[in-house]
Amino acid sequence: MADPIARFKNIGGAVVAITEQSGYLDVKHPTEHLVVCSGCGASHRVTWGYDLWHEEQSYGGGLKVDFDSTGREYLPAARKWAQDHAAKCRAL
Numbered sequence: 689m690a691d692p693i694a695r696f697k698n699i700g701g702a703v704v705a706i707t708e709q710s711g712y713l714d715v716k717h718p719t720e721h722l723v724v725c726s727g728c729g730a731s732h733r734v735t736w737g738y739d740l741w742h743e744e745q746s747y748g749g750g751l752k753v754d755f756d757s758t759g760r761e762y763l764p765a766a767r768k769w770a771q772d773h774a775a776k777c778r779a780l
């Protein structure tokens with residue numbers, strides 16, 4: 689698994705970490721953020737607008753126009769979920 693790009697601690701010391709991952713097995717580049725809590729196991733995915741169907745339809749001609757390949761646009765949403773979860777989770 690990739691190194692977390694951000695992590696938050698809840699009151700019990702459990703870590704809520706944000707990583708990047710590919711949401712599709714046959715896609716090599718990351719397409720979403722995955723937020724996982726080490727305490728309770730809760731997880732949340734924030735996809736970056738990647739659409740495999742579109743890529744196939746364009747015969748390799750390019751990614752969907754609104755796909756954010758860096759995920760930067762979607763990071764605030766992932767951070768918000770992580771922070772909100774860290775604030776309310778009591779797991780150790």
Ligand SMILES: [Zn+2]
Nearest residue numbers: 725727728777
């Ligand atoms: Zn939790």
